[in-house]
Amino acid sequence: MSGIIGYGVYIPKYRLEQQEAAIPWGSWSPGEKSVCGADEDVVTMAAEAMDNAIRHSGVNPEEIGAIYIGTASSPYIEQYVAPILAETLGLHPGTTMMDYSGSLNSMANAILGCLDAIAAKRIGCGIVIGAENRPTAPGTEGDASLGAGAVAMVIGKEGAIAEIEAVHTYSTLFLDRWHSAKDAWVSNFFDYRFDREYGYQTHIVEACKGLLDELGRAAGEYDYAVFPQLDDRIPGLPAKALGIHSERLAPAISSILGDLGSCSAFISLAGILDRAKPGQRILLASYGSGASNAMSLITRGQISKKRRNLTPLKRYIDRKQYLTYTSYLRIREQLARAPY
Numbered sequence: 001m002s003g004i005i006g007y008g009v010y011i012p013k014y015r016l017e018q019q020e021a022a023i024p025w026g027s028w029s030p031g032e033k034s035v036c037g038a039d040e041d042v043v044t045m046a047a048e049a050m051d052n053a054i055r056h057s058g059v060n061p062e063e064i065g066a067i068y069i070g071t072a073s074s075p076y077i078e079q080y081v082a083p084i085l086a087e088t089l090g091l092h093p094g095t096t097m098m099d100y101s102g103s104l105n106s107m108a109n110a111i112l113g114c115l116d117a118i119a120a121k122r123i124g125c126g127i128v129i130g131a132e133n134r135p136t137a138p139g140t141e142g143d144a145s146l147g148a149g150a151v152a153m154v155i156g157k158e159g160a161i162a163e164i165e166a167v168h169t170y171s172t173l174f175l176d177r178w179h180s181a182k183d184a185w186v187s188n189f190f191d192y193r194f195d196r197e198y199g200y201q202t203h204i205v206e207a208c209k210g211l212l213d214e215l216g217r218a219a220g221e222y223d224y225a226v227f228p229q230l231d232d233r234i235p236g237l238p239a240k241a242l243g244i245h246s247e248r249l250a251p252a253i254s255s256i257l258g259d260l261g262s263c264s265a266f267i268s269l270a271g272i273l274d275r276a277k278p279g280q281r282i283l284l285a286s287y288g289s290g291a292s293n294a295m296s297l298i299t300r301g302q303i304s305k306k307r308r309n310l311t312p313l314k315r316y317i318d319r320k321q322y323l324t325y326t327s328y329l330r331i332r333e334q335l336a337r338a339p340y
Contacts, residue, residue, distance in 0.1 A: 002118045003160030003297070005125065006057020006306065009270045010048035010150045011257060011316035012036050018258070020325040021144040031232075033147040033258025035323060036133050038331050042073050043081055045150035046131040047088050053127060053152035054089070056309045058159070061089045065123025066096035068114055070107030072179065072261050072288070073133045074099065085129065096123065104177070104228070104288025106130070107151075107262040112167060112293060114155050125156025132261035134186055135179065138334055142186050145231075147258020151266045161303035162273060162282070165296040168211035174199050174290030196237060200230070204238040204285045207292035211283075215296060219244050222296075223280040224272050228264040228287050229254035238285070256317055262288060271313040278303055 011034050018029035036045070046069055054061060067086050074081055082097035091097075096117065100110040107130030114126040131150035136142040155164075176195040179186045204227055212219060219225070219242040227235040232252035239249055250268040253260075260267055265286050272282060282297040329335035 001160075001163045001165065002115055002155060002157050003163035003300070004273075005059060005154040005156050005159050005161065006053050006055075006309075007151065007153045007270055007273060008049045008052025008054075008056055008311060009267055009313050009316060010045050010052065011313075012040055012045070012148050013319050013321050015320045015322050016325065016328050017322065018144040021328070024325065025139040027144070029144040031255030031258075033145065034149055035328055035331070036148045040148075041075055042071055042131040042133050042150075043075065043084055045133070045148065046081065046085055046129045046152070049131070049150035049152040050085055050089070050127060050129050052311050053154050056306055056311075057154040058306065058309065059125060059154050059156070061091060063125060064089065064091060064095065064127055064154075066098070066114060066117055066126035067091065067129070068098050068100060068110040068126065069129045069131065070100040070110035070262050071131050072101065072104050072106055073131065073135070074101050077181070096126070102289075103291065104262045105286050105291045105293065106288070107266055108286035108293040111153070111155065112169070115164065115167070118156065125154060127152060127154050130263040130266055132263050134261055136186070136332070138329065140186070145259050146186070147260050149257060149260050149263055149267055151263050151270055153266070159302055160300055161306055162297045162299045165298060166211060166215055168207055168214055168294045169291065170203055170207035170210060170294075171291040172203070174203070176290075196234060199290065200228075200234060200287050201237040201241065203290065203292040204287050204294070205241045207285050207294035208238065208242055208283060211294040211296055217296075219283065221281060222248065222283040224248055224250060224276070224282045226250045226265050226268045226272060226282060226284040229268065230259050231255075244283075253317075262286070267313065273299070273303065274310065274312040274314070276303060
């Protein structure tokens with residue numbers, strides 16, 4: 001059975017209080033979000049998380065047969081990010097290198113791709129990275145809520161700290177958020193209740209039900225449940241529908257780091273794995289663009305043994321420096337001085 005051999009996260013140290021971005025435009029938002037520095041982007045964050053994951057796993061980079069990155073924030077329309085990351089690891093040109101993009105379900109899809117490659121015996125192990133720094137514009141919803149961060153997971157059959165027992169996918173033609181090629185920001189219909197109930201909640205619940213039916217298991221048998229956090233309260237919707245008690249949900253991070261897009265559920269998962277004990281079950285579901293991938297994981301004895309090589313999520317959360325809104329706009333090149 002394939003599983004997570006090691007993992008790593010990276011969160012920029014800069015923070016913006018969400019109200020700083022909301023109040024100038026006649027709105028208000030609680031909490032704060034992580035922000036890339038002037039010398040950081042999706043590629044640099046992915047490289048940091050990848051290095052942490054390799055160190056935690058104990059795997060020699062020469063053993064990596066494939067490298068996948070899932071992101072809705074690629075700096076390129078026509079160019080892969082995966083080969084850049086492969087170069088930093090010194091991977092052989094024969095290594096499979098692939099980008100998954102265009103959806104907040106990108107990282108989950110990249111994990112499925114890696115699992116399929118292992119099941120087909122094309123590779124022994126691979127590394128999957130998710131990184132987000134989604135584009136925003138002043139006054140848009142995402143200006144206050146969209147955070148930045150990255151997570152990476154080495155996946156294989158030997159030395160797993162958490163085995164992936166099964167996966168189940170539920171997808172429909174549903175449009176809630178999108179980023180058009182002609183726009184420099186993420187758009188939506190501003191019908192938040194419709195998005196929550198018919199998008200996020202429906203797809204996660206159906207994916208989880210399909211997974212639980214496949215395993216012949218009840219949601220109450222899981223020690224933890226991990227869902228994407230667009231805000232701190234929204235994971236409670238599928239949890240209630242599935243009969244999962246709120247205390248089993250992953251701790252809230254969206255009011256600390258913002259909406260982390262395709263990375264959200266997996267950065268939350270990293271926080272759970274930081275303290276999980278062997279033999280605990282974790283129910284995880286992703287969501288994006290009318291699709292959800294549900295996964296069932298069970299932790300193994302290696303999870304305790306490998307902690308000495310781990311850089312925990314909390315260390316990145318506690319390391320922070322606040323920016324003003326004007327500094328934030330300057331870093332994002334949305335505020336410029338006159339040329340004279």
